[in-house]
Amino acid sequence: MVKEQISVFDMFKIGIGPSSSHTLGPWRAAQRFVESLRTRNVLDKVTGVNILLYGSLAKTGVGHGTDIAVLLGLSGCDPVTFDVDQVTPRVQHIKDSGQLMLSGNYKIDFSYSQDLMFLYQQSLPFHPNGMSLQAFLADGTAVSETYFSIGGGFVVQENDTESVLSEVDLPFPVDTAQELMVWCMRTGLKISELVLENELVWRKEEQTKAGIMEIFKVLCECIYKGCHTPGVLPGGLNVERRASKINNRLLKGRSYHDFDSWLEAIRAGGNDFNYILDWVSCFALSVNEENASFGRVVTAPTNGASGVIPAVLQYYITFHNAYQEEKIIQFITAASEIGSIFKKGATISAAMGGCQAEIGVSSAMAAAALTECLGGSQRQALMAAEIAMEHHLGLTCDPIGGLVQVPCIERNTMGAVKAITAAQLALGSNPDKARVSLDAVVSTMWETAQDMNVKYKETADGGLAIKVPLSLPEC
Template identity: 50%
Template structure:
């Protein structure tokens, strides 16, 4: 698994969950594309297993597979139109597996044809099987695993992620990454930048990075200007980012990001205001995520608020935060996420929230340390510190929704990232007792030892202490 791009870690998609929403959505699109041309498709059926079954409704898995089978792209769909499309398909009880100009209608009743199975498949807790009854009497069946961060594995194919070519600086572990910096004398972001050029031309790479940076910032702004409404799902969780943003500014937020950024820069950067802003940024993103808005997996949807919150903090209130520095932040953070993906997990259903917010905090800590002038050793130290203090963090969403404790948890993860970066910058890595590769292995061991009820099943922790009926009162 040497050939992971940072854009495998960062994916633009629809909330609320990368493993329960984006992954199943992409699996549905893949199955749709595999349907034989020239053969009538009579009926479609989807079976959800494990965590997808237990918390699928709260995470929008049923919505995701419905929209995927209809052919909608999670990166481009108009999110405001999602309720309309879902209602239409439910009413018509069919989806178009063809094109708008050459429709191929197949019977699909979401209430009947999405089955929530009670059992869990062996390979991964997030599994789903698609079945198609064809006009020639044959059946087509395929199982996929959603392994976190929008990654999917098709049963019957290798789970190895490999683009079929060798990178100039192959990285499997943090030790590999450090060795490349020592051999070349280059920074971590330089190493990653050269690797990314194996995936796409440099001009396309810079355009894509800048697009993702802009998307991060506009998601925060969207969350800070969204109406103060109750989030969907039945918990009656109220959005807080808009109110907090206006309070910190002393006036309503501007309608455009550029004007809003000027307001932010005029805000007094004292300690309390700064920490409040960081929390506000993270809340804004994850409220958008919970409302089925468009966010970027970082490395997952449930942890999508940490990195943009730390990025915007750096952009607004740190020295030398130019466009190049922001690019280096993203390159570094993405590489740290890929190392976790290769050696452990970024799926809460497999590893608890240490695998989501914990990994995101480590990524943000590394990115911030890089752009604040840290050495490669200090960058890896910052990532280690951030993860070390997320070890054992469970995933126990109330009602199976990505709201409590998920939204606030991103704000805490962002603050831990900044603290980890500051600690690393003031430390000599030669004195470190724990290395990043060791803490990654420890995270994986902890994930394997963690009881399944604390891994995104809504069967333990807060999820059983605060039943949905009680929380909604």
Template identity: 55%
Template sequence: MESLSVFDMLKIGVGPSSSHTLGPWRAVQRWLTELADELDAVGGLATVGHVEVHLYGSLALTGQGHATDQAIALALLGHEPETVPVASIPGFVHDLAAAKKLSALDGIAADVDFDMATDIVFHIDERLPGHANGLTCHAFVDERVLSSSYYSVGGGFVVGEDEVPGAAGFVALPHPSQTPDELGAHCAERSCSIADVVWTNEQAWRSDDEIREGLRAIWKVMLEGVYRGCHTDGILPGGLDVRRRAAPLSRRLLTVDNVCADADTPNEWVDLIRHRDFRFAEVLQWVSTFAMAVNEENADLGRVVTAPTNGAAGVIPAVLLYHVCFSAEPVTEEQIIEFLLVAGEVGTLFKKGATISAAMGGCQAEVGVSSAMAAAALAEALGGTVAQSLMAAEIAMEHHLGMTCDPVGGLVQVPCIERNTMGAVKAINAAELAVASNPDDARVSLTDVIRTLRETAEDMSDRYKETSQGGLAVNVSVRVPEC
């Protein structure tokens, strides 16, 4: 049984992809740490003369469009995804590409040959045996070549070659849940909500203050991402000429008598929306605007929260912000924290029982899972029972089954940005349906759907698994991307 924290499912990082950007970033960081240990007796990382990183499978096929090469460069330069100044990323990458040298590895002074143009190798016709997202790192030390392989398995999770997922960081939890039924049983035994059970489990890793502060930080990044996306115009990079839509939509929705209202901070902006009256159609437009704002930021290497992945990063913020902006009563910070606890825990059930990697399961494993996470959290926030919350997750996921991942141009713009809007709307509908229903009458369980997701992923052609070799990716005419 894997022990997964909410903070494993909701990670602060940089776009555009958790599996193709954050995962390789973390893999290279891990490699440098392990390499330093291996070389400790002979002088450490300072003895390395040259490094190469080889990408396989989906990482090779869509790696440039998903900024995998930039993530590798940033990792080698010693930057952290949570803190790197995103506006400076192009400059960091440009300078390294021009220098063709690394003056330090993991903070250790060195003189390492590294040419981004030739030392990041895309093996588009090869795949490593363990997962569709594989990479091998080579360090040249004197006459030796030291190599290690890793897999980016979705959501920023990384496993080493022949490593059992979750084994290294296993923590014994008071209420471990591998399946929805086990989670429901823990709630029934304690006569409490999902959020209560998850909070108790989180205490195995962190103090109460650390849990609260961590979730506040996650919500802050989510809200700031929506706010930035709703205040940034222009064309997204990559050559598809995709124009940002969240900002003009937001302005139109806030315009009355040709006057557009605005606010200087994210919280003031939320209050502005809360105190306006909107028609049903306009509320739907706001949900889409929130989701698009996050994923436009994600596509532009902005800071977002994997939820559970970068490609699906807009769904949970959109649904949570819908709840904050359009509920009859003000939503408290404690309720926001509970929402994130429930969403994160439901995500762990999909990670344990199926996959959250589009390279393994298509978009059903990303936007579909995110929609299920958001639906369960919203259902509990609306006063639903544990059974109704799990039913909401089932409804949302059931109607994403079979969804392919077919990124046009290998980017996260078409159809990814709009798919987040659909996932958010489905989550809200699923939560409302579940709270108005009797789960005892349901013919399909969340356990059934998770199993079906896994089996559908196994049956799906690789053409529809984040390879850009099928679907819209081959039927939409595009210019050659800039990268």
């Protein structure tokens, strides 16, 4: 059996919001379908396509932009490079013209109302996030493929999991926290150092570090843009963006002209507890407001939870004077290893496990990374991850209107604060006296996910999603 071996760049992917499983995953699936047609040498023979969205992808598809993602993926656009300001105009043109440029080169007729189907009452057995793509050819035949978006932008094809599994000979293979701890004890390596050693199987160290810094660059751009963009989020909930107002209030007129001088302006405000707490919330809000606006974000490990790790990392580099490349790389690599343990032992898909699989996992990742960066031992880092997840167990996913806004955006602030608290608790504790292990929490999270009612798993069929009318503003 092939074991799942996850790179830091699997956990952290650059893409477009608002959802990794409902936007980025379907976008990648559509790209794969186009490539499959190209491989079969039938791309120029396609006369029409059908898009079938099942289960959770159907129920919250419009709010999560699943329809938009698939159309752009079929059109040959890439979520890493596509101009986010062109998302709405490009899709609107497809709807208005009744035509789609397949792979960007082949014009076919396409009816949004007839060729894109939301199958609300049907779900495929493998995973709630299922979708089928059908291409009709000029000779009367058709090509059909089914994909599953399994969380964090990971995509598998029906009867073929090779798309996310790669058989490589890692020097330090890790599936559980216990295995990670054994390797750390044998080698004396920090979690982040062990990750960098494993990454050498895929690429040179300088390439890995350069890639991580590119991830960090996108994180910074997202935070900075989110903190300087006022207005109301799209989708009909009329949720007001708050990060820019908090940014202005906290800075009190201090001047700056770019990201670096902005950090200096923030630091100039001091180290009062309330001041720092407000900034942590501001950082998290900024990312998820960008995410909700089809902005460019980084899965961390998902889009819905994309504000937690950036907020904690920004807190670390700003208020601990750690704006250094080696510290940033240490933070992101350590976080990625914790995320991979959750993905292997449980899930990072809200459609499978509720919001504990997104905010909970991201909080655990951030807690462990912060603990290591602040000088904690490997065991204290794992303890921090355990503490963070333990207090997210059972968290439901109940997005109002199927939008990644309420309660998703504020939940990122909660996850960030819990991560910092967990790190502080772990740093001041003796792991020998811990009664709960990280592996026990991972196992418990998975059991909780299986017991959770489906209406609390990103379907908008329960919780706040059915208690708050769409016409009401966020409370």
